[in-house]
Amino acid sequence: MTDLDTRPSAGEVRQPTVDARPSAGKAFRAILWRDIYVTGKEFWVFLAQVALQPLFMLFVFAKVLNAGGYVTDDYAHLLLPGIVALTAFLTALQTVSFPLIMEFSFTREIEDRLLAPLPTYLVAVEKLLLAVIRALASAVIMFPIGALVLGSAPWHTDGIPLLIAGLVLGSWVGAGIGLTLGTMVPPSKISVIFAVILTPLMFTGATQYPWQSLDSMRWFQVVTALNPLTYLSEAVRAAVVPDVPHIAPWICILVLLASGAASTAVGVRGFMRRAIN
């Protein structure tokens, strides 16, 4: 065996051989690596989770309805960016919320990470970072899948910086909302999240329609303006299909920044309350 066999005389406490230097950076990387490793190990599950629902949505709304003559070809190119936005947002939200609800209650799996030598709030920050990484991966997967379903995907090289900025910030907002839900909702209420929070978020986020097309439905336009997902959808559309009328990108970025900061602040507070009594 290794150094475990060194037995000091009775009563003497052995000096730890563990590195005594500031440990937070190492611990943070190790915790992030754990989550990425587990994602990789269950990659097919991850793929099914993120890709299946948007795939069917694209197929039915853009392909099946188009075949029946209910929607035009242009609608498909308008829908894909919205679906990419929705996928990134929901992936980020679900990456944080559902595991956290379980880990804080039944499995208590998070305890080993809460006792790692790093400030507790960084464990929450790691969750947010992982969520953004997974959300970006899901967005990257969605473009080729969309192209495959639709036969072609809209593309606009000049819009790439805005696309990336929008997706990173939008995923961050989704992750922040996920953190808030994950620390607030008891496990018995998981199904309520779906019904009462997730579904309205999905359908008031301007993912299936451009925001400005709602001019004739003022009340619904106001409701969608309150959903941060709207600004992600608008930003992605502005980046990919700039010809479609959209909210000015700077407004989208600003609102996403503010929503990200607010949801993170609330989420981290909730996390700290759960982690330390």
Next chain:
Amino acid sequence: MTAAVEVRDLVKRYPKRDVNAVDGLSFTVEPGEIFGLLGPNGAGKSTTIGVLTTRVKATGGEARVAGVDVIRDSVAARKLFAVVPQQTNLDRSLTPRQNLAFHGAYHGLSRTDRFAKAAALLDEFGLADQADVKVDWYSGGMAQRLMIARAMMHEPKVLFLDEPTTGLDPQSRLFMWERVRDLRSRGVTVVLTTHDMDEAAEMADRVGIVDHGKLLALDTPEGLTRSLAGHAVLDLSVTPGDGDDPDKLVAALTDVAGVERGEAVAGGPIRLYLNTDPDTVLAPVIAVLSGRSATLTNVHMGAASLEDVFIDLTGRGLR
């Protein structure tokens, strides 16, 4: 030498409660000691351990582990202790070996170090053959062993064990006791909470009994049992004579020199707590009994157990 654990005037009040969960608790655990924290449910044991392991925020007082203030410097403190909870909290997305390796990584061990150490610990805890299966397949005893192995990955100075043998079969329990003694011989200080009085008497060098957030007694198990009304107990199975009842008998027997106090356990024997040797008391006791024409059917001489001390201090009321 720096105390392994030092708790001074510790107070914890949870929001919306009108009593303190921990109410001015103070005790010190010496390095290399096995220290047992005993108390009924809700006595404040878990809250105390929670503060010491940085999971509960103290309302007042001080708490140090290996000289580090756990309240002000929780990150540094986490390198110095490890916790084995009562309920399993293993990472079920990982194999047993990965559970140990990732724990090592969280604590800054290099890749080579953590895999070497994980292999050694799996071997030591008898888990080498099932190191790469699903954690879900583990029995309670195996999960418990794996959690102790995980705790040892970062070589803590103090190990907190919460009810380590509750729900384990006798083999696992003996194995656990052996491992805990082994840890002590390596210089690891062990703080354990338990309801099992035999376990506390068997394992702990010193025992603190806590109730209502306060420390009621602190001594070696022998010292505690000695403090309880003398050295020994005398159990008498007696059938009272006509017109007599057990309570009156106890009253009469308590007058015998050497008997500190007595009690009639319902449906059971009369128990006398002695402050002298049982054999010097036996003859006068029999004289009292025959004087009241009671029939003596059985006599048992024994020492007071830790459980007697526990009940004496915390009462018989259900929590």
